[in-house]
Amino acid sequence: MHSVATTVPVRTVEDLCRAGLLEVGNGCRIHSSAVFLTADMLGTPRPIILGPGVTIGAFAVVHGGTRVGQDVHLGHHTIVGEPEYGYAVRNIYQGAGAVTTIGAGVVVRAGAVLYADVNVGDDTTIGHNTVLRTGVRIGSGSQLGANMTVERSTRIGNGVRCSPGSHLTAETSVGDRVFLGAGVRTINDKQLIWRDPDREQPLEPPTFEAGCRVGSGVVLLAGVTVGARALVGAGSVVTHDVPPDTVVYGIPARGHEQVS
Template identity: 55%
Template sequence: MVKEFTAAELTATGLLHTGQGARISPRAVFLPADEEGVQRPVVVGTGAVIEAFAVIHGGATIGEGARIEAHVTVGCPELGYAVGRTHPGAGAATIVGDQVVLRSGAVVYAGVELGAGVLVGHHTLLRSAVTVGAGSLLGHHLTVERNTRIGRGVRCSPGSHITSSTRVGDHVFLGAGVRTINDKTLTWRDPDREPVLVAPRFEPGAKIGTGCIVLGGITVGAQALVGAGSLITRDVPAATIAYGHPARVHGQVTR
């Protein structure tokens, strides 16, 4: 079992480095070692706040003025079977940028990188190696799967699912309850078949309405607008208006 430390105990080992004015609850939990026994230090920047019952894993860097609310997990290693391989529970560098806010219940896996000023809502899950650009807002109860890249100034509304390896350009807007798909074969643990995983792509400035479903491999072009409740089965050209089930182009975006 991985040993738990308080902030004071971890400081005594030399594995916790805190900036001036940082405030860490004595009830926050630190886990410097991963499942392979590798220990990594934790860095907490000037003026950062870590509230009670937050769990911080080794390799985490918490930026200046960042706020980690109660019951947040930062830097959790992947452990067990997922996407065709078994993960051994190895830790990794996890970056929570300056002025980032992680609301209560958020879970941030190892290898995630959050740019300055990102806000992550209550009970949102960010899987391994997700990156989020500065100033983006991720709503509550959102799932962002592995290796997804989210740009700067993006708004992801509550209750959406962003599948692994999705690319979300700068200033994209995703409405509530958007569902993305990357698996064209629905293959699960079949030793004779490799899943065909092709994630969707949202070009800068695209806007996707509430309740849309986006199939694998789809590109929604820059500044395109997709109406609520649409089923997106084909690419949406840049600066067009599309909606329907399936979605069709019905006009052009005008400034």
């Protein structure tokens, strides 16, 4: 018995434009190896819109529903608008696409992956190999370093700096002008119960209020709030809320002084 391989017909940029599935603004530069997948895993087609001056690098993949603003740069091997599929955060996803919005002047560096229903504000930078999962929202003028994982429905404000290698768990809230050092780890599950609906408890993500600063290597437990303008020293383990304008450090982190 022989297996039969099936292939999807390749449609050129010109074909997609004629079909109304791709809109390309003036001055766009698209590498010949870039791929546009207008239909999601359920077969639903969604148009892709590229604003003026967009650059798309080699082997980039852009999915249906993606809307890219003016002068955006999508680096080599980037993936934008990837439909969620399989089990994740107590749900099973069927591969449905959604609108994915990239604001004007955004830079998405090589290897980054942005899932469907992500929204990135103007003039924000997404670092190499960083992953933004479904429903992530990022404000304008923020910078996310390389090799980060930002889980589903996380909210990141304006003017935020996240250093490389950090992990923001699902539904984390990051206020405006927050600074997160390298390798920050967040937790949203106090029970550590997985795929047991009879025992699972609601997730409790941490919150970073406006202007707070968190040093490299910090671990924040579930439900913790770091108050506005607070400072958490590198390598700390934060087990309780940090009041605004307070300096804390240690394992567990304890208050030592006020921010000067």
